[in-house]
Amino acid sequence: MSAAGTCTRCSWSRATTRWGRPRTGSPPAPDAPGRSPSRGPARPRSRQSNVLSDRLRVLVEEGVLDRVPYQERPVRHEYRLTPKGADxxxxxxxxxxxxxxxxxxxxxxxxxxxxxxxxxxxxxxxxxxxxxxxxxxxxxxxxxxxx
Known part of the structure; x- marks a missing residue:
């Protein structure tokens, strides 16, 4: 058990730790990279694209998806379920x-x-x-x- 009384070894806890929390991060702080006090904010990147990229990256790292190239020029990838993902x-x-x-x-x-x-x-x-x-x-x- 953790200090908060939550089971840290059971399957449910481990699964929800991986999948149950949002992986979107928090908004950048005022002094974060990409901001210049003299020039204002950098050109905004698509927040939805970043969220999707982050989620796909985590799913690949966890072995739920495989990232497979399907085109060479420009290089493009598709994501395929692994057996772990199919489960x-x-x-x-x-x-x-x-x-x-x-x-x-x-x-x-x-x-x-x-x-x-x-x-x-x-x-x-x-x-x-x-x-x-x-x-x-x-x-x-x-x-x-x-x-």
Whole structure:
């Protein structure tokens, strides 16, 4: 446990430390590079571009994405999911489902099952029996060797 009483070794804490906080940084201080007291601020860079670049960099560093060149002149890259990134898919779909239910009036994206062409609804199921499970249907058992 940390001084604040937060578990620093459990999976949830480690995952949210990596993905749960914004990686946008803070606005530059008045004496930051790019500002000159005599000439005013430097030409503004696109804040959205910087945020996207920072997020992509972190995802590459964490092994969630691979940065792959697809053009030589000028050099351009695309980002591809790694196996580690693909394992995040159920988490992202669950967050999207939650946002569709509570954060928007009309969901902007619909997931469709390629096999049958019908809308797909994410569900959590038991790996053993295949039955759907909700949070009340499970218990958390501590694995002593993990601590």
């Amino acid at each position: 995040l898919y159920p988490v992202l779909v669950a967050l999207m489902n939650w946002g569709d239910r509570y954060a928007v009036d009309v969901p902007p994206v619909r997931l469709v099952h390629r096999g049958c062409g019908h809308p797909a609804e994410p569900r959590l199921t038991c790996a053993h029996c295949g039955e759907p499970v909700a949070w009340r249907d499970m218990t958390a058992e501590v694995e002593p060797d993990a601590w």
